[in-house]
Amino acid sequence: MPDVIVTQRLTKYYDRRAVVDGLELRIAQGTVYGLLGRNGSGKSTAIKMMLGMVHPDRGRAELFGEEASRLRPQTRARIAYLAEGHPLYRWMTDGEAVRFARACSPTWNDVLAEQILDHFALARRAKIRRLSNGERAQVSLALAVSTEPELLILDDPTLGLDTVVRRDFLESLIQIIQRRGRTIFFSSHILGDVERVADRIGILVDGVLRVDCPTDHFKDSIRKVVLEFARTPPEFPDCPGLVSRRAVGRKLELVLVGYNDGHRELAESLQPASIEVIELNLEDAFIEYTRGPRRSLPILAGEPCDVQSDGIQGAA
Amino acid sequence: MFKAMVSKELRETVGIAALALAAYAVVVLSQTGISLLPWLTPSYPDDRIGPVPFVSDGFLYGFAWVSVPFAVVLGFVQTAVESARGTWLFLLHRPASRRRILTVKLLTGGGLYLACAALPILIYMGWAASSGRHASPFKASMTLGAWLVWLSVGGLYLGAFLAGIRPGRWFGSRLFPVLAAALLVVAIQVVPWWWTVGLGATLALGAWLVVDIFFIARTRDFS
Numbered sequence: 001m002p003d004v005i006v007t008q009r010l011t012k013y014y015d016r017r018a019v020v021d022g023l024e025l026r027i028a029q030g031t032v033y034g035l036l037g038r039n040g041s042g043k044s045t046a047i048k049m050m051l052g053m054v055h056p057d058r059g060r061a062e063l064f065g066e067e068a069s070r071l072r073p074q075t076r077a078r079i080a081y082l083a084e085g086h087p088l089y090r091w092m093t094d095g096e097a098v099r100f101a102r103a104c105s106p107t108w109n110d111v112l113a114e115q116i117l118d119h120f121a122l123a124r125r126a127k128i129r130r131l132s133n134g135e136r137a138q139v140s141l142a143l144a145v146s147t148e149p150e151l152l153i154l155d156d157p158t159l160g161l162d163t164v165v166r167r168d169f170l171e172s173l174i175q176i177i178q179r180r181g182r183t184i185f186f187s188s189h190i191l192g193d194v195e196r197v198a199d200r201i202g203i204l205v206d207g208v209l210r211v212d213c214p215t216d217h218f219k220d221s222i223r224k225v226v227l228e229f230a231r232t233p234p235e236f237p238d239c240p241g242l243v244s245r246r247a248v249g250r251k252l253e254l255v256l257v258g259y260n261d262g263h264r265e266l267a268e269s270l271q272p273a274s275i276e277v278i279e280l281n282l283e284d285a286f287i288e289y290t291r292g293p294r295r296s297l298p299i300l301a302g303e304p305c306d307v308q309s310d311g312i313q314g315a316a
Numbered sequence: 317m318f319k320a321m322v323s324k325e326l327r328e329t330v331g332i333a334a335l336a337l338a339a340y341a342v343v344v345l346s347q348t349g350i351s352l353l354p355w356l357t358p359s360y361p362d363d364r365i366g367p368v369p370f371v372s373d374g375f376l377y378g379f380a381w382v383s384v385p386f387a388v389v390l391g392f393v394q395t396a397v398e399s400a401r402g403t404w405l406f407l408l409h410r411p412a413s414r415r416r417i418l419t420v421k422l423l424t425g426g427g428l429y430l431a432c433a434a435l436p437i438l439i440y441m442g443w444a445a446s447s448g449r450h451a452s453p454f455k456a457s458m459t460l461g462a463w464l465v466w467l468s469v470g471g472l473y474l475g476a477f478l479a480g481i482r483p484g485r486w487f488g489s490r491l492f493p494v495l496a497a498a499l500l501v502v503a504i505q506v507v508p509w510w511w512t513v514g515l516g517a518t519l520a521l522g523a524w525l526v527v528d529i530f531f532i533a534r535t536r537d538f539s
Contacts, residue, residue, distance in 0.1 A: 044539075045539065048405075048537075048538070048539055051409065053404075053405060053408065053409075053537070053538040053539065054537040054538065054539050055535070055537055073411040073412050073413060074411065076409060076410075076411040077411035079409075081405070081409045083402065083405035083406060083409075085402060087401060087402035087403045087405055087406050088403070088406060089324065089328075089401075089403060089406075090401070091327065091328070099320070100320050100324060103317050103319065103320030104317045104320060104321075104410040104411060104412070105410075105411065106411065
């Protein structure tokens with residue numbers, strides 16, 4: 001499969017702070033990629049650089065082989081983009097927004113647009129300024145998907161939506177994905193959303209892509225190890241794969257990437273009363289991973305993933 | 317796509333244009349003796365002949381008082397509102413070049429200003445050219461001053477358009493293009509050699525602002 005999105009050393013500074021730092025990505029056609037990160041981690045800026053809305057200070061981004069800031073209109077027509085907060089012209093009605101988007105798109109699918117509007121029960125005469133956040137997100141999705149894009153880029157599409165609307169929105173998105181088999185790149189800070197939809201994830205921590213691997217692989221790679229002592233817990237030594245260590249009473253909680261025999265032997269050498277290895281769900285794994293000592297986080301890439309003496313190396 | 321974009325721009329600015337046309341109507345009517353706002357109507361107690369249209373009446377002042385805010389608000393709304401509502405991201409992702417999208421905006425807004433502002437001059441000109449309206453001769457060349465204001469205030473429209481699209485940390489510094497354009501517009505008004513210098517300066521100002529608008533749109537971050 002050819003790569004639809006390629007970024008090389010993509011970097012952006014705001015106020016001398018790198019909000020995106022050396023982002024290297026390759027997204028193959030047909031992938032559903034979830035870009036995760038806490039608020040302010042650089043997700044939106046990375047997406048805007050990919051679409052040519054923000055100019056990188058260093059590096060480059062390519063979509064369909066074209067430099068992002070020089071996308072031809074024909075190439076842009078192959079890409080749908082849902083910006084954060086679903087900016088639409090609020091004076092328009094749903095029907096006017098559809099007509100405007102249709103007039104601008106050479107590949108507009110009227111039947112699909114009607115189906116999506118009906119599915120969401122959106123009235124054609126309703127003013128966009130009177131819609132709820134959820135309804136506005138649904139209109140945005142209808143406008144984006146009806147252009148029959150080959151690549152759909154969504155910037156935190158479920159931000160500000162309540163749980164029910166979010167679930168509905170994502171299920172519609174899944175239906176669209178299954179029906180069309182498109183490449184989808186979306187950012188989110190809600191792990192449940194990503195887990196349901198993405199087959200590959202990336203995690204940005206302070207602008208640095210710390211994780212880039214299949215979703216299941218990420219979950220499988222992270223373990224929480226709880227060592228219980230009869231006394232005050234000793235210091236756990238630095239080792240490859242250690243994300244965080246925290247003493248809670250007589251327990252020492254460790255978060256490790258690629259837990260292996262080396263880690264187990266190291267833990268046993270501290271002579272704890274018990275060792276408990278806990279599998280984490282994606283949300284817990286993400287929280288543990290992103291709240292660790294940020295700059296020293298091990299980088300997780302590709303599949304399979306092995307812990308080596310000089311850090312974590314991945315064979316893509 | 318061109319038609320849809322023009323239609324969108326017109327829908328967003330029609331309210332401003334309607335207000336400006338109403339204000340122009342008050343100016344023209346007050347000059348023709350129909351005073352809707354008596355406290356704004358000029359009086360000429362010592363002048364037995366009465367004011368000469370376009371030469372010694374209050375039309376130019378009234379026209380300028382309406383045209384300047386109209387042009388500034390129009391240009392600013394076309395760009396600053398897109399920034400404030402975050403809709404640049406939606407608009408600029410339409411499958412058209414950034415230059416084309418901005419050209420449509422400029423042609424629509426600029427055309428709207430020129431059309432709306434030309435209307436009161438033409439109507440007042442028609443009134444002045446009709447016999448029996450006033451006790452003075454009338455020639456089309458007497459309207460030159462009004463057309464000069466009409467054209468040069470177009471520079472203010474472009475300055476305001478640029479101010480709205482130009483990123484700036486401090487709101488005041490964003491307004492520099494409007495202030496610069498305003499200074500040049502005033503300077504152009506007092507140039508005595510209109511055909512040789514004034515017209516050229518007006519066109520040069522417009523060209524400089526348009527080039528700057530395209531440059532800013534190409535190089536700024538829409539975040």
